[in-house]
Amino acid sequence: MNENHNGIEDKWQNKQARLILISFYFTQMIFILLSVSFLWWKGQLYAEVIPFADAHMWLIGICAGGLIVALEFVLIRYVPQHHFDDGGINQLLFARRSWWHILFIAIVAAIGEELLFRGVVQAWVGVWGTTLLFVLVHTRYLKKWVLVAFVAAVSLLFGYIVEWTHHLAPAIIAHASVDFIMGCYLRYAVKA
Template sequence: MPKFDIKNIKLRKVTVDELSDKMLLVNLYATQALTFIIGLAWAFLQGQNILETFRFQSLSSFVYWGAGLAALVVAFDIGISRWIPDEAKDDGGVNERIFRNRPLWHIALICAVVSVCEELLFRGAIQHAIGPYWTSIIFAAIHVRYLRHWIPTGMVFAISYGLGWLMSYTGTIWAPILTHFLVDLTMGIIIRYRREEE
């Protein structure tokens, strides 16, 4: 039996265009599952009660705040995209590949999964430990596809900080989850139907 040698492992950078649609989805859902598991473990190690974290509070209050912040983010994103060149907001084609050929129900599912998993980790666990500012720096850093350009990196940081403030203000994780879902869903639908028109 040949001996395993770690030196023989070769890593190479793979672009989003080299991934099949199936592998892109597997990667997306696997990373979200990992994000959720890390968020659960981190919250558990902090002594948090996950059921309490996801408990609904005043329904109307968090819905208004969450939807309001989402509308502000989408309006700002659409507004700023009119004045900055496409290459300044390039994410390497990831969002385009994820959303452009998906049916509406699948776009909504992806956005729901991403918003719950990422908000559990970032607002539910990391923010609980280090606060919204440092959480937002980490949140911006993990969105590596934006780091090549300062405008999207700054926007991701600002959105994350807004989500952190929203959770602190409303006292429920459902407000940032709702905002995250609505922003991603709106942008996913725009990508999907803009490409269909072209």
């Protein structure tokens, strides 16, 4: 009986994980299409906005990503787990993925969200307005004050990096780094 129950639970989790992955790709593609269309329409879609060939952009992005990951690991270590739980959504998104699929998810999320929030929205409502919208888009975190504060701090950091460098590349690199490392952590270090 218990073995049958575990099989049903595994099928349910697989179905949930698949639906979350489909939803993720769907929303990110909408973000990318809207952002690219808007930036192209405004004449702001050019290679200089995202200079990935510049080593300084990589250095800033990797350092910012490393700082965020270090802070996240401190929070995981010292904040009670129920304050830092997103309801298992990230676990379902990453837990059964290969490292290369986690990397792809991280890159897609970073490009989609940074193009939209830092590339389009920030020009209209500034860093603080963009942060508010960025937090609201992460609705699964809204009932957890630690997650809200963390996402807000990360968004402010990304916003000010873009303001400082006048480029999206460091924010995209930092965002992808954080998502990749934390996705691998959920996949390989955390037992569901």
